[in-house]
Amino acid sequence: xxxxxxxxxxxxxxxxxxxxxxxxxxxxxxxxxxxxxxxxxxxxxxxxxxxxxxxxxxxxxxxxxxxxxxxxxxxxxxxxxxxxxxxxxxxxxxxxxxxxxxxxxxxxxxxxxxxxxxxxxxxxxxxxxxxxxxxxxxxxxxxxxxxxxxxxxxxxxxxxxxxxxxxxxxxxxxxxxxxxxxxxxxxxxxxxxxxxxxxxxxxxxxxxxxxxxxxxxxxxxxxxxxxxxxxxxxxxxxxxxxxxxxxxxxxxxxxxxxxxxxxxxxxxxxxxxxxxxxxxxxxxxxxxxxxxxxxxxxxxxxxxxxxxxxxxxxxxxxxxxxxxxxxxxxxxxxxxxxxxxxxxxxxxxxxxxxxxxxxxxxxxxxxxxxxxxxxxxxxxxxxxxxxxxxxxxxxxxxxxxxxxxxxxxxxxxxxxxxxxxxxxxxxxxxxxx
Numbered sequence: 001x002x003x004x005x006x007x008x009x010x011x012x013x014x015x016x017x018x019x020x021x022x023x024x025x026x027x028x029x030x031x032x033x034x035x036x037x038x039x040x041x042x043x044x045x046x047x048x049x050x051x052x053x054x055x056x057x058x059x060x061x062x063x064x065x066x067x068x069x070x071x072x073x074x075x076x077x078x079x080x081x082x083x084x085x086x087x088x089x090x091x092x093x094x095x096x097x098x099x100x101x102x103x104x105x106x107x108x109x110x111x112x113x114x115x116x117x118x119x120x121x122x123x124x125x126x127x128x129x130x131x132x133x134x135x136x137x138x139x140x141x142x143x144x145x146x147x148x149x150x151x152x153x154x155x156x157x158x159x160x161x162x163x164x165x166x167x168x169x170x171x172x173x174x175x176x177x178x179x180x181x182x183x184x185x186x187x188x189x190x191x192x193x194x195x196x197x198x199x200x201x202x203x204x205x206x207x208x209x210x211x212x213x214x215x216x217x218x219x220x221x222x223x224x225x226x227x228x229x230x231x232x233x234x235x236x237x238x239x240x241x242x243x244x245x246x247x248x249x250x251x252x253x254x255x256x257x258x259x260x261x262x263x264x265x266x267x268x269x270x271x272x273x274x275x276x277x278x279x280x281x282x283x284x285x286x287x288x289x290x291x292x293x294x295x296x297x298x299x300x301x302x303x304x305x306x307x308x309x310x311x312x313x314x315x316x317x318x319x320x321x322x323x324x325x326x327x328x329x330x331x332x333x334x335x336x337x338x339x340x341x342x343x344x345x346x347x348x349x350x351x352x353x354x355x356x357x358x359x360x361x362x363x364x365x366x367x368x369x370x371x372x373x374x375x376x377x378x379x380x381x382x383x384x385x386x387x388x389x390x391x392x393x394x395x396x397x398x399x400x401x402x403x404x405x406x407x408x409x410x411x412x413x414x415x416x417x418x419x420x421x422x423x424x425x426x427x428x429x430x431x432x433x
Contacts, residue, residue, distance in 0.1 A: 024079065024088035031071035039064045062107050065100035072096055094137050098130035105174070108182045173219060180218035184211035208262075208287050250305070251288070257304035258287040267307060272315035272322070272382045275302060281383045295385045315382060321354060322382040326390055328397055329370040331407035336363055336371060339406065343375060346396045352389045353377045370409035 039061070043054040053063040076089040106123045136142035146164055153162035188207035261267050262285060271282050273292060280294035290307060292300045315322055330339070343361040347353055359377035366372070375397065379389055401408060 020085050021087050023084060024086070027075045027079065028072060028088055028092050031075055032068050035064055035067035035071060038067055062100060062104040065096050065103055069093065069096040069100055091138055094134040098134040101130050101175075102127050104182075105178055108178045108185070176218040176221050177215060180214040181211075184214045187211075208259075250303075253305045254288045254303045257308040258285065258289075261285060261290070261304055261307060267312070267314065270316075270383070272320075274313040274315065275300075275306070275310065295383075320382070321357075321378045321380055322386075323357075323376060323378050324386060324390055324393075325374060325376050326394055326397075327364070328373050328375065328394075328401075329367060329409060330373060330401070331370050331409045334371065334406055336373070339404065340373070342400055342404070343373070343397055346400045347375060347377050347393050350377075350389065350392045350396055352379050352381065352384075353393065354380050369411050 039054065042063070043061075054061040072089060072093050076086055076093065079089070080086060102123070105126045109122055133142065136145070146167075149164040149167060150162050152164075153160055184207070187210050267273065267282060267285065267290065269282050269285055273280070273282060275292070278292065278294065278300050280292040280298075280300065282290060283293045283299070284291040285304075288304060290302050290304055292302055294300070330336070340361045340363070344359055347359040347361070348355060353359055354377075357378050359375065361373055361375045364372040364374040375393065377393060379386075400406075
C-alpha cells in the first residue's frame with residue numbers, strides 16, 4: 001500500500017461517498033457473515049473457551065477475523081478485476097488485520113499461561129498498539145515513519161542493523177513466538193490428556209522440552225526474517241555463558257534439577273512427600289520449582305534444587321499406602337484375648353481402611369490405670385487426610401467397647417485417712433537447786 005498524502009486522503013474520503021462504496025460495504029458484510037457462519041458451523045453449539053480458534057462466542061476466537069480477512073482480500077481482488085474502486089476495503093483490511101493480531105495474541109497467551117494475572121494488561125497493550133498501527137497505516141503516517149527509521153542504523157560486529165529492522169524483527173518475533181506458544185500448548189494438552197499417574201511426569205517433561213525447542217526455533221526464525229545475521233549473536237554467547245556460570249547458576253541448577261526429577265521419576269505428581277517440617281501432596285512439577293500442597297490447604301513452592309540436594313521423604317514412591325496408629329486403654333480384668341479380634345473386625349469395616357495389609361490390634365503394655373492396646377491400619381488415599389479416617393476408627397472402637405461393656409479406665413487416686421496423733425507425754429524434768 002503506497003504512502004498517502006493529504007490529497008490522497010481527500011480522494012479516499014470522496015471514494016467512500018461514491019455508489020461503488022455501497023457495493024463494497026455489501027460485499028464486506030457478506031464476507032463477515034460468511035465468516036461468522038463458517039466459524040459457528042465448525043465450532044458447533046458448544047462453547048470452547050479454552051480454544052484459540054473459537055471461544056465462548058463465534059467471534060471470540062482467532063478464526064473469525066482470519067477468515068474475514070482472507071475473504072476480504074479475495075473480494076478486493078475480485079472487485080479490482082471488475083474495475084470497482086477500492087475505498088471501503090482499504091480501511092476494512094487493516095482493521096481486520098489488527099483484530100486478527102489482537103485475538104491471536106490474547107487467546108494464545110490465555111492458553112499458554114492460564115493462571116497469569118497479567119493477561120488483561122497484555123490484552124490492553126496489544127489492542128492499543130494494533131489499533132494505533134492501523135490508524136497510522138490508513139492515514140499514510142506509518143510508511144513515512146518506517147522510511148525515517150531506515151536512516152537510523154548501527155553495526156553489530158560487521159552486520160549493519162537499522163531501527164526499522166529492530167521494529168520489524170520485534171513484530172516478526174511476536175508473531176512467530178505466538179505461533180510457537182500456540183503449537184506447544186496444543187501439544188502439551190494432547191500429551192497430558194488421558195495421562196495416568198505413572199506417565200504424567202514423563203509427559204510433562206516432554207511437553208516442557210517441546211515448548212522450549214519451539215520457542216528457540218521460533219526466535220531464530222524471527223531474527224532471520226528481520227534480516228539479522230545469526231552469526232552476529234555469537235558475541236553474546238560468551239556473556240550468556242558467564243552469566244549462567246555466576247549470576248544465574250541457581251536458576252540454571254533449578255531448571256536442570258527439574259528435568260532430572262521428571263526424568264528419573266523420583267518424585268511424581270500426586271506423591272505424598274515430607275520436606276523438613278512441611279508435608280503434603282505434589283500438585284505440579286515445573287521446570288524451576290515444585291508445588292506441594294499440605295492437607296490443610298497451604299501450598300509450598302520449593303525450588304527443584306532443594307529436592308535434589310536435600311533429604312525428601314516420599315510416602316508413596318513405591319506404594320501409596322500409609323500406616324496409621326491409634327491407641328486405647330481398657331481396664332484390668334478385661335478379656336483381652338477375646339477383645340483383640342473383635343477390634344480388628346470393627347476397624348476393617350471402616351470404609352477407607354484397606355484389607356491388605358490387614359489391620360491389627362496388639363497389647364502394647366501395662367499402664368498405671370489400665371491395659372494399653374495399639375491399633376494399626378493402612379489406607380490407600382493419604383491425600384484425602386488422616387484425621388478423618390483416624391476419627392472413624394476411634395468411633396468404631398468406642399462403639400465396640402460400649403457394646404461389649406468394656407470399661408475404659410481413667411486415673412483414680414486412693415486417699416487414706418490417718419487417726420489423730422496422740423499428744424506427746426510431757427517429760428518430767430527434775431530441776432535441781
